[in-house]
Amino acid sequence: MDLKNRIKEYRQKIGFTQEELAAKTGVSRQTIISIERYRYKPSLELAMKISEKLKTKIEILFYFENIN
Amino acid sequence: MNLSKKELSVLIEIIYSILFALLFLPYFYENRFTSFDFIDNIFLWLVWGKIGQMIIFSAIYYSIGYTLLHIFNKEKIIKDERDDMISSRSYKLGFLLYELSLFVFIGVLLSNSSFQNSGFIIFFILLLLLSVIFIKSSYQLYLYRKS
Numbered sequence: 001m002d003l004k005n006r007i008k009e010y011r012q013k014i015g016f017t018q019e020e021l022a023a024k025t026g027v028s029r030q031t032i033i034s035i036e037r038y039r040y041k042p043s044l045e046l047a048m049k050i051s052e053k054l055k056t057k058i059e060i061l062f063y064f065e066n067i068n
Numbered sequence: 069m070n071l072s073k074k075e076l077s078v079l080i081e082i083i084y085s086i087l088f089a090l091l092f093l094p095y096f097y098e099n100r101f102t103s104f105d106f107i108d109n110i111f112l113w114l115v116w117g118k119i120g121q122m123i124i125f126s127a128i129y130y131s132i133g134y135t136l137l138h139i140f141n142k143e144k145i146i147k148d149e150r151d152d153m154i155s156s157r158s159y160k161l162g163f164l165l166y167e168l169s170l171f172v173f174i175g176v177l178l179s180n181s182s183f184q185n186s187g188f189i190i191f192f193i194l195l196l197l198l199s200v201i202f203i204k205s206s207y208q209l210y211l212y213r214k215s
Contacts, residue, residue, distance in 0.1 A: 027148035030072055030212075034150060039215050043149050 096191035162204035
């Protein structure tokens with residue numbers, strides 16, 4: 001199972017840049033880039049902060065792909 | 069290749085280990101069979117002189133390196149959970165390598181007692197330490213680029 005996310009899609013929908021989202025969630029822009037590219041899996045705390053800032057439910061923002 | 073400030077600071081460490089090896093290792097390699105058995109041995113004083121040079125080189129290198137980094141890169145460093153993850157992974161590797169080095173070091177010392185009082189031991193210690201720093205920092209940079 002691969003953990004994927006729709007952060008880029010929802011971030012662009014709400015009109016945030018990566019820099020702005022990073023500032024709002026207290027992380028670096030590189031961290032947001034890594035999460036959007038599925039290179040880094042955020043902690044639950046960061047995932048909840050991101051979903052809160054993007055005004056989206058966490059289960060919509062993050063999902064599993066290839067569930068057996 | 070666009071590097072962030074954190075990646076550049078790791079790169080400064082990698083360059084440091086390479087420069088340090090190029091500047092100081094040849095001297096100890098050339099004197100690997102020179103003994104420093106006696107307290108008035110001239111080689112012993114030369115070694116202290118070299119250690120002084122190493123300390124001065126390190127202080128100057130890092131001062132200049134980080135000053136230039138802060139001057140030319142105004143990006144504010146934000147430390148977050150990804151940095152912690154990268155640090156913990158790279159330092160774990162560094163710790164394992166230090167442990168392995170210690171075993172190798174003891175093994176080499178026990179294998180030949182003449183190494184204990186010669187320039188070889190300093191060369192060997194420096195080689196191990198620099199290798200660990202180089203591998204750890206390179207892995208840290210790799211994680212910053214790939215994770």
